[in-house]
Amino acid sequence: xxxxxxxxxxxxxxxxxxxxxxxxxxxxxxxxxxxxxxxxxxxxxxxxxxxxxxxxxxxxxxxxxxxxxxxxxxxxxxxxxxxxxxxxxxxxxxxxxxxxxxxxxxxxxxxxxxxxxxxxxxxxxxxxxxxxxxxxxxxxxxxxxxxxxxxxxxxxxxxxxxxxxxxxxxxxxxxxxxxxxxxxxxxxxxxxxxxxxxxxxxxxxxxxxxxxxxxxxxxxxxxxxxxxxxxxx
Numbered sequence: 538x539x540x541x542x543x544x545x546x547x548x549x550x551x552x553x554x555x556x557x558x559x560x561x562x563x564x565x566x567x568x569x570x571x572x573x574x575x576x577x578x579x580x581x582x583x584x585x586x587x588x589x590x591x592x593x594x595x596x597x598x599x600x601x602x603x604x605x606x607x608x609x610x611x612x613x614x615x616x617x618x619x620x621x622x623x624x625x626x627x628x629x630x631x632x633x634x635x636x637x638x639x640x641x642x643x644x645x646x647x648x649x650x651x652x653x654x655x656x657x658x659x660x661x662x663x664x665x666x667x668x669x670x671x672x673x674x675x676x677x678x679x680x681x682x683x684x685x686x687x688x689x690x691x692x693x694x695x696x697x698x699x700x701x702x703x704x705x706x707x708x709x710x711x712x713x714x715x716x717x718x719x720x721x722x723x724x725x726x727x728x729x730x731x732x733x734x735x736x737x738x739x740x741x742x743x744x745x746x747x748x749x750x751x752x753x754x755x756x757x758x759x760x761x762x763x764x765x766x767x768x769x770x
């Protein structure tokens with residue numbers, strides 16, 4: 538299960554509701570298309586948040602990483618990146634997700650979900666800086682291998698040993714800037730995303746608090762690119 542929201546959205550609403558609506562609408566459209574194309578993933582959108590879960594950890598990781606990529610690309614169409622940008626942040630953890638059907642009414646819908654994984658993901662998400670997708674992994678050899686040796690996960694994973702949140706867990710960043718499925722275009726696509734992340738850093742350089750968030754986003758791009766260091770062009 539993963540819990541994702543948008544960085545800085547409340548401030549965008551306070552600045553200009555109409556422009557904030559454009560950003561939110563782009564997020565909804567991107568999330569809708571990606572989740573619709575993956576029947577194994579279930580999603581709930583509400584306000585500026587996305588709750589997504591699946592029996593397949595690889596499908597969920599691949600789906601969310603694709604959403605992150607397309608959100609970053611969308612920033613290339615915005616004019617005021619110092620105020621309005623589309624950057625999700627989120628966390629994913631493994632656990633039972635109990636979804637119960639409840640009666641609804643024309644003016645009432647219900648998403649009744651009980652899950653320790655949801656509590657873990659939501660609390661972890663609030664600690665994240667930048668547009669990161671963190672995966673919580675128990676200190677369990679089987680669960681570690683299910684991630685590290687899973688050929689169906691189409692993005693690299695990077696363990697953040699500096700991050701401590703819950704005991705008996707390790708946390709891995711999904712290096713979502715680069716998909717193995719991009720083939721020969723993988724490097725060019727990665728550089729394009731890094732260029733957008735650099736532009737976000739430059740356009741927010743006068744706001745120290747916001748700048749740090751964009752630097753953390755750029756960090757994921759540079760970690761994604763590190764596999765190319767030392768290789769000849």
